[in-house]
Amino acid sequence: xxxxxxxxxxxxxxxxxxxxxxxxxxxxxxxxxxxxxxxxxxxxxxxxxxxxxxxxxxxxxxxxxxxxxxxxxxxxxxxxxxxxxxxxxxxxxxxxxxxxxxxxxxxxxxxxxxxxxxxxxxxxxxxxxxxxxxxxxxxxxxxxxxxxxxxxxxxxxxxxxxxxxxxxxxxxxxxxxxxxxxxxxxxxxxxxxxxxxxxxxxxxxxxxxxxxxxxxxxxxxxxxxxxxxxxxxxxxxxxxxxxxxxxxxxxxxxxxxxxxxxxxxxxxxxxxxxxxxxxxxxxxxxxxxxxxxxxxxxxxxxxxxxxxxxxxxxxxxxxxxxxxxxxxxxxxxxxxxx
Amino acid sequence: xxxxxxxxxxxxxxxxxxxxxxxxxxxxxxxxxxxxxxxxxxxxxxxxxxxxxxxxxxxxxxxxxxxxxxxxxxxxxxxxxxxxxxxxxxxxxxxxxxxxxxxxxxxxxxxxxxxxxxxxxxxxxxxxxxxxxxxxxxxxxxxxxxxxxxxxxxxxxxxxxxxxxxxxxxxxxxxxxxxxxxxxxxxxxxxxxxxxxxxxxxxxxxxxxxxxxxxxxxxxxxxxxxxxxxxxxxxxxxxxxxxxxxxxxxxxxxxxxxxxxxxxxxxxxxxxxxxxxxxxxxxxxxxxxxxxxxxxxxxxxxxxxxxxxxxxxxxxxxxxxxxxxxxxxxxxxxxxxx
Numbered sequence: 001x002x003x004x005x006x007x008x009x010x011x012x013x014x015x016x017x018x019x020x021x022x023x024x025x026x027x028x029x030x031x032x033x034x035x036x037x038x039x040x041x042x043x044x045x046x047x048x049x050x051x052x053x054x055x056x057x058x059x060x061x062x063x064x065x066x067x068x069x070x071x072x073x074x075x076x077x078x079x080x081x082x083x084x085x086x087x088x089x090x091x092x093x094x095x096x097x098x099x100x101x102x103x104x105x106x107x108x109x110x111x112x113x114x115x116x117x118x119x120x121x122x123x124x125x126x127x128x129x130x131x132x133x134x135x136x137x138x139x140x141x142x143x144x145x146x147x148x149x150x151x152x153x154x155x156x157x158x159x160x161x162x163x164x165x166x167x168x169x170x171x172x173x174x175x176x177x178x179x180x181x182x183x184x185x186x187x188x189x190x191x192x193x194x195x196x197x198x199x200x201x202x203x204x205x206x207x208x209x210x211x212x213x214x215x216x217x218x219x220x221x222x223x224x225x226x227x228x229x230x231x232x233x234x235x236x237x238x239x240x241x242x243x244x245x246x247x248x249x250x251x252x253x254x255x256x257x258x259x260x261x262x263x264x265x266x267x268x269x270x271x272x273x274x275x276x277x278x279x280x281x282x283x284x285x286x287x288x289x290x291x292x293x294x295x296x297x298x299x300x301x302x303x304x305x306x307x308x309x310x311x312x313x314x315x316x317x318x319x320x321x322x323x324x325x326x327x328x329x330x331x332x333x334x335x336x337x338x
Numbered sequence: 339x340x341x342x343x344x345x346x347x348x349x350x351x352x353x354x355x356x357x358x359x360x361x362x363x364x365x366x367x368x369x370x371x372x373x374x375x376x377x378x379x380x381x382x383x384x385x386x387x388x389x390x391x392x393x394x395x396x397x398x399x400x401x402x403x404x405x406x407x408x409x410x411x412x413x414x415x416x417x418x419x420x421x422x423x424x425x426x427x428x429x430x431x432x433x434x435x436x437x438x439x440x441x442x443x444x445x446x447x448x449x450x451x452x453x454x455x456x457x458x459x460x461x462x463x464x465x466x467x468x469x470x471x472x473x474x475x476x477x478x479x480x481x482x483x484x485x486x487x488x489x490x491x492x493x494x495x496x497x498x499x500x501x502x503x504x505x506x507x508x509x510x511x512x513x514x515x516x517x518x519x520x521x522x523x524x525x526x527x528x529x530x531x532x533x534x535x536x537x538x539x540x541x542x543x544x545x546x547x548x549x550x551x552x553x554x555x556x557x558x559x560x561x562x563x564x565x566x567x568x569x570x571x572x573x574x575x576x577x578x579x580x581x582x583x584x585x586x587x588x589x590x591x592x593x594x595x596x597x598x599x600x601x602x603x604x605x606x607x608x609x610x611x612x613x614x615x616x617x618x619x620x621x622x623x624x625x626x627x628x629x630x631x632x633x634x635x636x637x638x639x640x641x642x643x644x645x646x647x648x649x650x651x652x653x654x655x656x657x658x659x660x661x662x663x664x665x666x667x668x669x670x671x672x673x674x675x676x
Contacts, residue, residue: 052609058609059609060581060609060610060611230604230605234604243398249604249607249608250608251608252604252605252608255604255605260602260603260604260605261604261605262600262601262602262603262604263600263601263604264598264600265598265600266568266572266587266590266593266598266599266600266601267568267590267593267598267599269587269614269615269616270587270588270589270590270616270617270618271390271396271397271398271616272398272616273398273615273616273617273618273621274614274615274616275613275614275615275616276607276612276613276614276615277607277611277612277613277614278607278608278609278610278611278612278613279608279611280608280611283611
């Protein structure tokens with residue numbers, strides 16, 4: 001059996017996460033049992049939610065256990081199979097974790113899914129045509145429920161979720177306005193993804209200044225907001241929400257790495273009669289088939305052109321993950337193993 | 339025509355409101371035109387929402403104009419009528435404002451409504467069987483939508499809205515837990531109103547301490563929260579919300595008198611997949627008849643025994659209002675004029 005390099009969670013962060021929280025080990029993959037498949041991972045997915053699981057705190061998911069392989073999404077190729085329906089060479093998406101190979105019980109629901117790479121590159125199944133894309137789809141259709149002509153704003157617009165959100169919003173006939181960090185990301189959001197506008201939050205020192213820039217980009221106000229970051233960006237968008245506006249809370253990455261970041265103006269929820277709703281995409285499995293089909297269609301049609309930040313080799317995973325938490329990635333953050 | 343003492347809004351507050359913002363003047367009531375009714379006010383209603391209207395800021399209601407009579411709910415008796423359907427002696431509820439008499443165009447929708455005082459005292463139509471009662475009803479049934487057996491929490495539980503909320507929640511088969519300031523209010527909430535428990539927030543220095551007390555009062559967690567105050571109390575309840583809990587935001591009185599009070603843990607909205615929704619009862623007129631009927635029934639049956647803080651004479655209105663903003667009232671704050 002092949003040698004398998006793996007990252008374990010070695011310690012829990014005290015505040016900010018660091019590379020020392022992870023430990024690289026090498027093992028052998030165990031021999032296959034009946035019903036199992038050996039997958040060689042081509043890409044690991046790095047996602048902000050992983051930071052929450054590193055803490056031993058109450059959350060929607062159980063904490064990542066210490067001393068075990070970091071959990072996470074993977075795409076790869078079947079190299080050996082003792083399960084019906086899978087054969088060597090099949091391209092698959094699963095939850096293989098931060099390691100080079102995984103042994104999967106193929107009968108476990110949702111553990112392994114074959115994917116078609118003729119029109120959609122394999123790595124996209126971890127991003128635009130995977131969990132982040134479905135997250136955008138659900139926040140848009142399940143929570144914001146916009147009408148054509150309304151204005152929708154998304155933070156972290158150049159990221160895996162934000163980019164899919166904007167393209168889906170445009171396809172619904174909405175005005176899509178992004179918020180991202182830096183001119184390069186904003187250019188990409190407008191030129192490559194077709195957003196109507198994108199604001200560089202790094203050009204603004206506080207929520208008041210960012211809010212003014214939003215006023216120009218959103219002349220009809222903001223009907224719906226898809227929240228990925230929290231903090232100053234959320235404060236600024238709240239100042240621009242229309243009456244009866246809706247906010248889908250998908251992430252608050254600004255507060256993941258240390259102490260919580262407050263919401264400065266909660267009274268706006270009352271004043272503007274907002275609805276603010278948090279959600280987790282894994283609790284809405286019923287929408288995945290429909291969402292993945294639409295997202296794959298947008299990719300095939302050239303309308304959704306996701307960016308990827310690709311780190312090379314398993315050993316690069318911790319630094320790439322820490323960079324993601326600081327917004328250093330540009331688009332979907334991956335680790336390429338093959 | 340009778341002499342009419344009136345309070346005008348004389349200046350807008352800089353931060354905290356003060357008695358100097360109001361000005362007492364005396365005028366004569368104008369002669370009645372056809373279709374008009376002269377009402378002598380027996381009680382003025384004082385309500386937290388009035389503070390927001392004193393500012394010249396964006397809000398759901400237009401600001402109270404400077405130099406004009408302070409707006410507000412009133413109950414009283416018709417003393418002269420040139421309108422069909424109203425005769426001297428009729429008891430009526432309306433929006434007469436901070437003055438002893440008002441002249442009302444009776445045909446204007448919602449301007450004047452006759453009420454039956456055989457089972458419900460006249461003043462209750464400003465509280466439990468009026469706008470505050472309907473506010474509680476809508477937050478419960480329109481937003482929180484609880485199932486029997488669930489635990490609901492309300493802040494300012496001894497107040498006009500909170501007391502009605504708890505009695506309505508109990509009538510739905512829910513566990514009702516109040517938060518109020520001081521042992522006397524908490525005793526009233528449990529003994530007279532029938533709440534299952536009430537916590538004195540003044541016994542707690544911070545949200546962590548208050549949250550611990552809530553854990554004991556809410557062994558099954560909190561399914562729904564009716565928010566009247568914001569600030570530390572809101573933070574504490576959010577720490578105890580169950581997954582998929584709902585928060586109806588009716589008021590944030592902690593932040594009315596000066597600078598905004600932040601929400602400390604907005605990430606709980608995501609972690610616990612909460613829905614947080616602001617509302618204004620005047621935008622839900624369709625529920626008023628049903629709500630008022632149920633509330634009057636609970637009063638008539640002796641189940642809803644609202645407390646009142648009654649200030650005497652029009653000249654006491656400003657101080658009573660400022661006290662209300664600081665929680666000095668006990669139950670519905672009124673000014674008695676007759």
